[in-house]
Amino acid sequence: MEAFVTPVNLVIAALTIGLGIAKAAAVRQQRDWALRLTASVLVLAGLIFLLATPLVYRAVGNAVSSPNICALLVPVSTLLCVGHAHILSQLWQEDRRSPEVMRRTAARWAPLYAGAITVMTALYVHAPLGPAAPLKFAAVYSHVPEVVALHFVYWAALITTVVVTVRECSRLSVPGRPGFRRALGWFAVALGMDLVNVGLTATALLGSKAGPEQLAGAAESAWVSTIAGCIAANIALASMVLRSRRAERQDRRTLQNLHDLVVGRDPAVEQDPHIVLAPRWSLWTRFDTSLELNSLMAETHDGCGRLSPWWSPLPAAAVARLAGAPGQQELDEGLPAGWNPAAAQEAAILLHAAQARDAGQPALPVGTQLVKLPGADVEPHADREHLVQVARHLDHPVVVEAAELARQVLAASTS
Numbered sequence: 001m002e003a004f005v006t007p008v009n010l011v012i013a014a015l016t017i018g019l020g021i022a023k024a025a026a027v028r029q030q031r032d033w034a035l036r037l038t039a040s041v042l043v044l045a046g047l048i049f050l051l052a053t054p055l056v057y058r059a060v061g062n063a064v065s066s067p068n069i070c071a072l073l074v075p076v077s078t079l080l081c082v083g084h085a086h087i088l089s090q091l092w093q094e095d096r097r098s099p100e101v102m103r104r105t106a107a108r109w110a111p112l113y114a115g116a117i118t119v120m121t122a123l124y125v126h127a128p129l130g131p132a133a134p135l136k137f138a139a140v141y142s143h144v145p146e147v148v149a150l151h152f153v154y155w156a157a158l159i160t161t162v163v164v165t166v167r168e169c170s171r172l173s174v175p176g177r178p179g180f181r182r183a184l185g186w187f188a189v190a191l192g193m194d195l196v197n198v199g200l201t202a203t204a205l206l207g208s209k210a211g212p213e214q215l216a217g218a219a220e221s222a223w224v225s226t227i228a229g230c231i232a233a234n235i236a237l238a239s240m241v242l243r244s245r246r247a248e249r250q251d252r253r254t255l256q257n258l259h260d261l262v263v264g265r266d267p268a269v270e271q272d273p274h275i276v277l278a279p280r281w282s283l284w285t286r287f288d289t290s291l292e293l294n295s296l297m298a299e300t301h302d303g304c305g306r307l308s309p310w311w312s313p314l315p316a317a318a319v320a321r322l323a324g325a326p327g328q329q330e331l332d333e334g335l336p337a338g339w340n341p342a343a344a345q346e347a348a349i350l351l352h353a354a355q356a357r358d359a360g361q362p363a364l365p366v367g368t369q370l371v372k373l374p375g376a377d378v379e380p381h382a383d384r385e386h387l388v389q390v391a392r393h394l395d396h397p398v399v400v401e402a403a404e405l406a407r408q409v410l411a412a413s414t415s
Helices: 002-027 033-052 054-063 069-091 099-126 145-171 180-207 216-264 267-271 289-306 313-323 328-332 341-358 380-393 397-414
Strands: none
Touching: 002 033, 002 054, 002 216, 033 054, 033 069, 033 216, 054 069, 069 099, 069 145, 069 180, 099 145, 145 180, 180 216, 216 289, 216 341, 216 380, 289 380, 313 341, 313 397, 341 380, 341 397
16 A cells, blocks of 8 residues: 555645645735635645655654654644635635634634644643554554544544535535536535545544454555545646636636726827836746736726726716616617626716727816716725626617717717
């Protein structure tokens, strides 16, 4: 078994830790807690496989003069990894990612993790252990009461957190991302394989009392379920990453029209075409779609602000009036993602403002300017979706007609 596990563990550890480090590097560009936790989950998972490799298991034990120290470090790292996954499942739910809710969740679960790890450490230190027993620790030392107690404490904490996290994943619903459910299914399978490991290890721990060597193979086989779980977890994370990148590319293409409207034809761009960010290129940013999307959003917001001298309430009022007019249902058929009143009004305001700017019209009198856009109060986590909705509404007949009506009204008032 060791001949099989050693290369497999080392390969998985290298790939997983490497991917985790890449995610951690991405945190420098994108301050997102979900990304940070994904990086920590990957690094911890790779550390688990590295410490469980028989060669490393013995080397670490010899280095610290505690031959089986990895038998403690592996379950502790597993609890921390599952705990991070538990928090990650909370961040995937919009109604549970607020700082207040996250603090309450941490306060409720931190004692379980901290208590379990503390008790496990105390039991390990007190246990009379002998030579290293990588992959067979539960079977070889099943006669030691502290080892039995250590495993029961670990299993109780692990089963509790896995069941809760799988239940959270089963309740998740992310509108507009149907493939996310499939990725969550793989994620649940990965967590479920930890329970398979518990079952096999328990068989080795309790069954070996009848014969220490008879069920030692069950303890070794338990690690195969962990390997399967890691593969499922990586499939889940890879699926989420690929789907996220695909969604980011699609949103970037949609936002480009809005960006070009508010930024591309601004006379100031002729002198300085990069309103917010100077052009940067690196091997990392070449493939970082989220960074490119964030830059596009930042420039779009800045361009919208530069149009503020021409913000008029007339286009928004025209949208509200036209949207309630008879026969409007025929016009709405061309809307790609459904009618969004706030997005439609903001699109009309920006379209009218951009047309006025490009025509060289003077800014509106201060008293007639709109103070803020309809989407100014959107929550930060919904900002991207709101901008995408605004971009989708730019070509809608109601928005185009509302901007034209506003132009006619203003032209008549100044003539």
